[in-house]
Amino acid sequence: MVAGHRFRLDPRHRPDVRRRVGPLRRRDDRRRPGRRRSPLAAGRSADSPLRAAAMNPLLSAEQAVLGSVLLDPGQLAHLDWLAPDHFYRPLHKALFAALRKLRTEGHPAVATKEPVPLSWVTDAVDEASHHVRGLTAAYAHTLISACPRPEHAPVYGRMVLEGAIHRSVTEHAIRLHQAARADALQGEVEGALHYADVLAGVLGDLARRWGAELCPVAPAPPPCTAPVASPPVRADQVAEDEQFLLAVLVERPKAMDQVVGLLRPSDFAGPAHGQLYRCLGALHHRGEPIDRITVLWEAQRRGLLADGTLTTEQLTAICDGVGPGSAEWLGEQVMRSSVTRTAAASARAIRALAENESLAPGRLISHALHALGPLDDVRTRWQAANGHSSPTPLAPPTEEAPTARVHAALARSTPRPAARPPERPGAAVTPSAARSSSRTHG
Known part of the structure; x- marks a missing residue:
């Protein structure tokens, strides 16, 4: 060490000066006096019934109907075709039923x-409160x-x-779908066919009450997305029955x-x-022999091997897995599965249509009848094969559809003026011609 040497501090060096931490301060979360929440924040925390109804057109319509009757009891005379069951909310059902009861009893108002x-x-609120809870006079003024x-x-x-019609079709479509899946588990078809008849009867009754024509019409633009299919019921058993049936048909062409x-x-x-069944049907129709070689050749001619629809391994497995079996019994099992599967597909399609709020009731009914068409075709073949007679159609209700309801359904909010008939070119009389004719007769 050199004497007299002084150590110089590095300019980058800073002394370690630590700040002494005092006691933690608690933040006073209490509101200062005189400070209020903004109306916008208050509106976000608790939406009013009117704001909630503005987002739901059907709820707005129900509130408007009840509000109009509360403001003008005479409007009930124009709503004889509307029933309490047509309302979605229980509060609205009970209140409309109470208003109709007060009118029947001759309320002074x-x-x-x-x-x-x-x-x-x-009085309407008191009467409705006997059947439902939560109805207050404040909500009645909200309806007004x-x-x-x-x-x-x-x-x-x-x-x-219109909302009631959509809900009714949706409910019956769900019942048909549930019955079809239950029958698929049990190997039956009676439940699915029964609820299909019920749904067809409901569509016919709705068409009659709405004033629409009862005719199946296919949707003009096909739906962009098909309804999501539920997983198949007993898929392994169904595939085994189909494979066994094809093996029997290849081994015994007379079947x-x-x-x-x-x-x-x-x-x-x-x-x-x-x-593969289509290939067998083509060979049978042309009267050609049926065996594994001819079936393989027919599949190749139809391009099934090229596009991967059918492979030689699948065909070999079907032809080699033959055993004793009845083609008629196996065909009946395949047909049962087809009936329940088609019923479930029709139910999903009808439910998707009913949940489409842009469809008018007339179009909804026509499209739903068209969706039941494939099920009717399968059922006709099923009944013909089993010797069953066609089911008796459900008897329509004896009561006639209210004329006022049909008029209300077909009426326009603003009637269009009648178009004037075109005038004939020679029918117009000019003033000069009129003057000349008058002079002649004078």
């Missing part, structure tokens, strides 16, 4: 021409404020009826006479099985 007394509102114009009550009621009038390629759940 119905016949008076003076301003509507407050007793009309309070939700009605833009009381004289538009029939139009609001028509909206409520084709027992199933050719019963089965169609679309009745098979597996696409490869359906195409």
Whole structure:
């Protein structure tokens, strides 16, 4: 070490000066006096019934109907075709039923021409409170404020009826789908066919009450996305029955006479099985021999091997897995599976249509009847094969559809003026011609 040497501090060096930490301070979360929450924040925390109804057109229509009747009891005379069951909310059902009951009992507010007394509102709330909970006079005044114009009550009621039709079709489609899956598990078809008849009867009754024509119409634009299919029921057992049936038909070609009038390629759940049955049907129709070689050649001619629909391994497995079996019994099992599977597919399609709020009731009914068409075709072949007579159609209700409801359904909110007939070119009389004729007769 050199004497007298002084150590120089590095300019980058800084002394370690640590700040002494004092006691933690608690933040006072209490609001300062005089500070209020903004109305926007208050509106976000608790939405009013009117704001919630603005996001749901059907709820707005139900509130408007009830509000119009509370403001003008005479509007009930224009809503005889509307029933309490057509409302979705239990509160609205009970309140509309109470209003109709007060009108039937001759409430003073119905016949008076003076301003509507407050007793009309309070009596309706008291009567409805016997059947439902949570109804208060404050909500009745909310309904009154939700009605833009009381004289538009029939139009609001028509909206409520449209929502009821969509819900009714949806409920029966769900029942058909559940019955089809239950029958598929049990190997039956009676439940699915019964609920299909019920759904067809409901569609016919709705068409009659709405004033629409009862005719199947296919949707003009096909749906962009098909309804999601549920997983197949007993898929392994169904595939085994189909494979065994094809093996029996290849081994014993004469058995084709027992199933050719019963089965169609679309009745098979597996696409490869359906195409192979199509090959067997083509060979049988042309009167050519049927064996594993001819079936393989027919599949090649149809391009099934090239596009991967059918492989030689699948065909070999089907032809080598033959055993004793009845083609008629196996065909019946495949047909049962086809009936339940088609019923479930029709139910899913109808439910997707009913959940489409943009469809008018007339179009919904026509499209739903068209969706039941494939099931009717399968059922006809099933009944013909089993010697069953066609089911007796459900008897229509004896009561006639209310004329007022049909008029309300077919009426326009704003009637269009009648078009004037075109005038003939020679029919117009000019002033000069009129003057000349008058001079002649003079």
